[in-house]
Amino acid sequence: MVLYREAAAKTQKDLAEGDVRKIIEELTRQNNRMAIIQQIAKSINVEMTYEEIIDEVATPLRSVLSYDLLSFCLLEKGQLIIKASIPKEQEILGEGWVLHSNNSAPWKAIHDKRCFLRQDIWHDSHKYQEDEHLRMVNIKSAIMAPLLVNNEAIGALNFGSSKTYAYSENDFIFVQQLADQLAVCINNARLFGEVSRSKREWEETFKAVPDKLFLIDCSFNVLRYNKQENLLLDNDGRENKCYHLIACCGGDRQLCPAVEAFKTGVSAVREVTHPSTRVIFNISAYPAYNENSELCAMVVYVNDVTTKRRMESQLFQSAKLAAIGEMAAGVAHELNSPLTAIIGNAGLILRKTDCKDKHYRLLEDIKNCGQRSKRIIQNLLTFARQDSYSFGPVSLNDVVETSLYLISYQIEKNKIAIVKKTSSSIPVVMGNKLQLEQIIINFLLNARDALEGVSEGRIEICTGVIEDPETESPAVMIRVTDNGRGMDPGILSQIFNPFFTTKEKTKGTGLGLSVSLGIAQTHGGRIDVASEPGAGSTFSLILPV
Numbered sequence: 001m002v003l004y005r006e007a008a009a010k011t012q013k014d015l016a017e018g019d020v021r022k023i024i025e026e027l028t029r030q031n032n033r034m035a036i037i038q039q040i041a042k043s044i045n046v047e048m049t050y051e052e053i054i055d056e057v058a059t060p061l062r063s064v065l066s067y068d069l070l071s072f073c074l075l076e077k078g079q080l081i082i083k084a085s086i087p088k089e090q091e092i093l094g095e096g097w098v099l100h101s102n103n104s105a106p107w108k109a110i111h112d113k114r115c116f117l118r119q120d121i122w123h124d125s126h127k128y129q130e131d132e133h134l135r136m137v138n139i140k141s142a143i144m145a146p147l148l149v150n151n152e153a154i155g156a157l158n159f160g161s162s163k164t165y166a167y168s169e170n171d172f173i174f175v176q177q178l179a180d181q182l183a184v185c186i187n188n189a190r191l192f193g194e195v196s197r198s199k200r201e202w203e204e205t206f207k208a209v210p211d212k213l214f215l216i217d218c219s220f221n222v223l224r225y226n227k228q229e230n231l232l233l234d235n236d237g238r239e240n241k242c243y244h245l246i247a248c249c250g251g252d253r254q255l256c257p258a259v260e261a262f263k264t265g266v267s268a269v270r271e272v273t274h275p276s277t278r279v280i281f282n283i284s285a286y287p288a289y290n291e292n293s294e295l296c297a298m299v300v301y302v303n304d305v306t307t308k309r310r311m312e313s314q315l316f317q318s319a320k321l322a323a324i325g326e327m328a329a330g331v332a333h334e335l336n337s338p339l340t341a342i343i344g345n346a347g348l349i350l351r352k353t354d355c356k357d358k359h360y361r362l363l364e365d366i367k368n369c370g371q372r373s374k375r376i377i378q379n380l381l382t383f384a385r386q387d388s389y390s391f392g393p394v395s396l397n398d399v400v401e402t403s404l405y406l407i408s409y410q411i412e413k414n415k416i417a418i419v420k421k422t423s424s425s426i427p428v429v430m431g432n433k434l435q436l437e438q439i440i441i442n443f444l445l446n447a448r449d450a451l452e453g454v455s456e457g458r459i460e461i462c463t464g465v466i467e468d469p470e471t472e473s474p475a476v477m478i479r480v481t482d483n484g485r486g487m488d489p490g491i492l493s494q495i496f497n498p499f500f501t502t503k504e505k506t507k508g509t510g511l512g513l514s515v516s517l518g519i520a521q522t523h524g525g526r527i528d529v530a531s532e533p534g535a536g537s538t539f540s541l542i543l544p545v
């Protein structure tokens with residue numbers, strides 16, 4: 001009896017110890033699961049991809065819930081798509097797999113908004129759409145939990161096992177808690193991804209604009225700029241003023257339409273010529289308002305229109321020249337014959353007149369003036385393109401040599417130094433040598449005239465091959481630079497006008513450059529000019545190769 005009581009007491013004690021151990025084990029398991037959920041929540045951040053998220057949870061989960069297939073799928077435009085899965089290499093039910101809504105277990109979990117357990121899939125009386133595929137990857141039991149955010153399902157979390165009855169009803173709570181936590185993380189990552197994508201799209205659009213596009217605040221600080229690499233934005237904001245960094249107005253803010261737009265609150269557009277570089281900018285300023293309808297910033301769009309304006313003025317110039325040329329050509333033809341008679345007859349009489357004769361000087365004057373008039377007419381005819389010139393291969397170095405040979409005496413007698421820098425590798429161009437010489441002679445004579453009264457006058461003439469920034473193709477050029485008086489913008493804008501001259505009547509006809517421009521254009525080229533009052537000028541003849 002004593003023995004029995006002792007035995008009974010021992011069994012009771014054993015039982016109690018077994019229960020306690022079980023309870024402790026269960027509690028430890030629950031604790032581990034809670035710890036894992038917390039750890040997962042901490043380690044997932046919004047910048048992670050779906051693949052990185054599943055990698056982060058896959059390993060710690062194995063210690064608390066066994067699985068052979070782990071995946072999550074998300075609702076996207078009415079479709080349920082598997083976004084990440086373990087094992088990764090598995091194609092069936094892997095990343096990108098679409099689970100159609102009719103008769104699918106994850107869909108059921110989503111619809112019911114609760115975990116769904118399948119203990120023996122292969123022998124389940126109800127067949128689901130994915131069962132065949134589960135069998136192919138040897139999954140016999142599964143647990144599906146909806147991913148809920150604010151009680152709205154965004155997808156499902158799925159565990160699969162190669163054993164039947166691998167999951168118990170007790171695993172429900174853990175899987176649902178895990179799914180709730182993951183749902184928040186995945187949703188945040190998804191939203192962050194969407195925001196980043198649209199931000200990136202906007203930035204790319206912003207950067208794709210070839211012109212300058214920037215955002216300034218009311219104090220003219222640049223907040224954003226589409227070509228950041230060109231700008232060093234100073235974070236303390238002091239050096240970020242647009243008129244220092246971008247300086248389309250050359251520092252003169254009164255030229256900027258943004259000033260006007262800040263005052264009036266409506267957009268403003270203005271064409272501004274940079275005071276020193278002479279680059280012409282079309283500047284548009286568009287006011288930006290904050291949510292309280294207060295003007296807080298300005299979007300400024302700057303477009304370099306120098307080439308466009310130059311082409312427009314050259315077109316205008318050509319049209320004008322064509323009209324004047326036509327008229328002049330008619331007059332020139334009419335004058336040619338009487339002038340030939342005047343020069344010829346004056347020459348005849350001169351030959352018969354003694355140079356001591358009192359009329360000799362007058363006759364000489366008649367002949368000289370006649371010849372000068374004939375030269376003008378010749379120029380007019382060239383200008384009107386009445387003269388036909390044949391084209392052939394021409395070396396620009398030869399053009400330079402001949403031009404210098406013809407007029408170097410006139411230049412050197414004025415004590416002007418000539419510096420010649422010809423490129424040996426310059427290719428020949430198709431053109432008319434005489435006409436090209438005419439351009440260079442005119443450049444040189446103009447340079448000589450600009451050096452009148454300048455001590456240490458110097459003319460540099462050079463040839464070379466360039467990458468023409470206007471056509472973005474190779475071109476050849478002859479450049480004549482002088483350190484003469486230069487031109488102010490008022491004169492510079494008129495030099496190609498026929499008959500425009502600043503020289504005395506006897507010295508200049510004002511046709512030199514307009515004729516030169518006409519010749520350059522018939523050769524498919526152009527003339528570029530850079531000049532600074534008091535410092536000198538550079539005339540470049542640029543011809544396509």
Ligand SMILES: Nc1ncnc2c1ncn2[C@@H]1O[C@H](COP(=O)(O)OP(=O)(O)OP(=O)(O)O)[C@@H](O)[C@H]1O
Binds near residue numbers: 442
């Ligand atoms: N290198 C230069 N430096 C300064 N001014 C120049 C230079 N080249 C041209 N110019 C200005 O351009 C004007 C027009 O030049 P253009 O060659 O067309 O006529 P011109 O030299 O006056 O007369 P011509 O018909 O005899 O050439 C000149 O009168 C002068 O004011």
Ligand SMILES: [Mg+2]
Binds near residue numbers: 442446508513
């Ligand atoms: Mg001239």
